[in-house]
Amino acid sequence: MKRVVVIGGGIAGLATAWSLREQEPKGADFEIVLLERNERFGGNIRTEKTDGFLIEGGPDCFLSEKPWAMELCKRIGLSGKFLPTNDRHRKTFVLSRGRLHVLPEGVILMIPTKILPLATSSLISWPGKLRMAMDLFVPKRTSGGDESLGDFVRRRLGKEALEKIAEPLVAGVHAGDPETMSVRASFPKFVQLEEESGSLIRGMVKRMALAAAHRKGKPGGQSAGRVTMFMTLKDGLSELIDTLASRLEGMDKTILRKGVRAASVDKAGAGYRVTLEGGGSLDADAVIVAAPAWAAASILKGLDAALSEKLLTIPYVSTATVSIAFKKKDVKHPMNGFGFVVPKIEGRRIMAATWTSMKFAGRAPEDSVLIRCFVGGSKNADLVSLDDGEMLGMVREELRDIMGIEAEPVLARVFRWRNSMPQYTIGHEERVAWIDERLNIHTGLHLAGSAYHGIGISDSIRCGEAVAKRVIKELAGNR
Ligand SMILES: Cc1cc2nc3c(=O)[nH]c(=O)nc-3n(C[C@H](O)[C@H](O)[C@H](O)COP(=O)(O)OP(=O)(O)OC[C@H]3O[C@@H](n4cnc5c(N)ncnc54)[C@H](O)[C@@H]3O)c2cc1C
Numbered sequence: 001m002k003r004v005v006v007i008g009g010g011i012a013g014l015a016t017a018w019s020l021r022e023q024e025p026k027g028a029d030f031e032i033v034l035l036e037r038n039e040r041f042g043g044n045i046r047t048e049k050t051d052g053f054l055i056e057g058g059p060d061c062f063l064s065e066k067p068w069a070m071e072l073c074k075r076i077g078l079s080g081k082f083l084p085t086n087d088r089h090r091k092t093f094v095l096s097r098g099r100l101h102v103l104p105e106g107v108i109l110m111i112p113t114k115i116l117p118l119a120t121s122s123l124i125s126w127p128g129k130l131r132m133a134m135d136l137f138v139p140k141r142t143s144g145g146d147e148s149l150g151d152f153v154r155r156r157l158g159k160e161a162l163e164k165i166a167e168p169l170v171a172g173v174h175a176g177d178p179e180t181m182s183v184r185a186s187f188p189k190f191v192q193l194e195e196e197s198g199s200l201i202r203g204m205v206k207r208m209a210l211a212a213a214h215r216k217g218k219p220g221g222q223s224a225g226r227v228t229m230f231m232t233l234k235d236g237l238s239e240l241i242d243t244l245a246s247r248l249e250g251m252d253k254t255i256l257r258k259g260v261r262a263a264s265v266d267k268a269g270a271g272y273r274v275t276l277e278g279g280g281s282l283d284a285d286a287v288i289v290a291a292p293a294w295a296a297a298s299i300l301k302g303l304d305a306a307l308s309e310k311l312l313t314i315p316y317v318s319t320a321t322v323s324i325a326f327k328k329k330d331v332k333h334p335m336n337g338f339g340f341v342v343p344k345i346e347g348r349r350i351m352a353a354t355w356t357s358m359k360f361a362g363r364a365p366e367d368s369v370l371i372r373c374f375v376g377g378s379k380n381a382d383l384v385s386l387d388d389g390e391m392l393g394m395v396r397e398e399l400r401d402i403m404g405i406e407a408e409p410v411l412a413r414v415f416r417w418r419n420s421m422p423q424y425t426i427g428h429e430e431r432v433a434w435i436d437e438r439l440n441i442h443t444g445l446h447l448a449g450s451a452y453h454g455i456g457i458s459d460s461i462r463c464g465e466a467v468a469k470r471v472i473k474e475l476a477g478n479r
Pocket residue numbers: 007008009010011012013035036037038041042043044045057058059060061062063260261262263290291292295299319320321417420421448449450451455456457458460
């Protein structure tokens with residue numbers, strides 16, 4: 001019997017293992033062994049329930065526009081568990097000159113699509129608004145090659161749009177720095193819009209019209225309105241992990257092992273030998289390394305030093321989330337939105353805050369509110385090292401200054417995510433193309449996860465599914 005070893009039990013590793021079984025042709029005979037270093041599966045995905053609160057330590061949702069997460073949930077029986085955002089409170093706020101301003105309605109991924117809300121916005125100055133509108137006339141970039149997100153946004157929408165919209169949104173989502181991020185790798189859609197329509201605004205409006213027409217044309221298309229831009233699961237994202245793990249554990253010839261760290265992968269005959277930390281090894285016909293790129297670099301160092309070095313050139317940043325709850329009566333702020341982002345120029349110590357109990361139903365008891373703050377990232381990585389007491393003190397000071405909350409919290413939870421968020425910096429596509437090319441000389445060896453072809457949960461699932469397809473093909477070839 002052949003054996004496939006998957007290293008890493010985050011969503012990418014679990015989705016790969018699941019997809020291997022889903023795509024397994026009749027008569028194929030292979031064992032899957034998935035190794036997870038920690039005592040729990042899920043990697044960055046971690047949900048905790050306590051005293052009526054549901055707290056997401058890492059991600060809190062996935063983008064519905066990228067269908068792979070929702071499709072996987074449906075296939076494993078979680079269709080009835082989808083939870084859309086609470087669209088009565090769809091606004092996002094931006095801190096500017098110490099005050100929270102509404103991000104103008106119609107601004108989608110930092111591109112304005114509606115005139116009136118932008119014109120009446122208190123966030124952007126008049127010269128800033130006019131500069132954003134200039135996107136309609138700024139000529140396309142003629143020179144090819146990669147460009148930083150910062151340069152791209154400055155060129156198309158102006159400096160103020162970068163400082164007050166793009167930079168804080170990107171920090172809140174990717175914990176990244178627009179001056180080093182590759183626009184091609186991080187936001188390929190923007191480059192496409194410019195190429196296709198010569199303007200981000202024109203391109204986005206066109207796409208929205210097409211999407212609306214498509215929804216109308218579909219039977220039951222209007223009810224697709226229940227699918228909001230951000231989706232999650234009623235019992236939290238760990239439900240996706242737990243369901244995948246328990247369904248896999250119930251399958252024949254499928255072994256999931258927790259608390260086992262893969263130390264190295266080396267060639268052994270026509271396949272590979274995976275050496276385990278603390279002793280023991282596993283021989284495998286195919287190995288999928290679904291650990292962060294820096295961990296993959298260490299595992300593959302002995303096998304291919306050049307590949308290992310290249311993997312180390314994908315930088316990661318550290319972040320922390322601090323979930324903090326208050327009695328509703330103690331919070332005067334209306335919290336009439338999904339939360340706020342904080343531009344770097346404001347000089348604050350949090351990057352963003354989600355008003356979790358407003359964004360999703362069932363996250364806090366009726367008499368309480370739950371807020372989740374983001375700390376660290378490319379701007380303030382040092383803050384991740386604060387101890388829990390210092391971190392909480394700092395977050396409370398920030399919430400007091402920004403939202404006027406003086407009350408004692410009823411609950412607080414800190415989650416640290418060290419070297420957890422890959423950064424697609426300028427040249428990322430070339431780096432990954434080199435890595436993919438290099439893997440061609442190691443038949444049966446694959447990489448999966450958020451470091452390569454897309455950062456969020458959905459992209460990690462897509463990546464795992466694509467790898468599983470290649471492995472099935474290889475195994476069939478070997479047979
Ligand atoms: C704070 C935070 C918020 C986020 N918010 C969102 C969001 O709202 N929406 C979204 O789509 N994405 C979000 N993301 C990104 C999302 O979490 C990732 O895209 C996704 O979880 C990556 O999954 P992965 O399996 O590639 O990696 P990981 O989750 O890092 O999993 C890798 C696994 O490999 C294991 N491992 C490492 N080395 C070894 C070894 N040697 N042997 C065995 N096992 C090993 C690790 O323990 C880990 O479990 C967020 C990330 C963070 C940190």
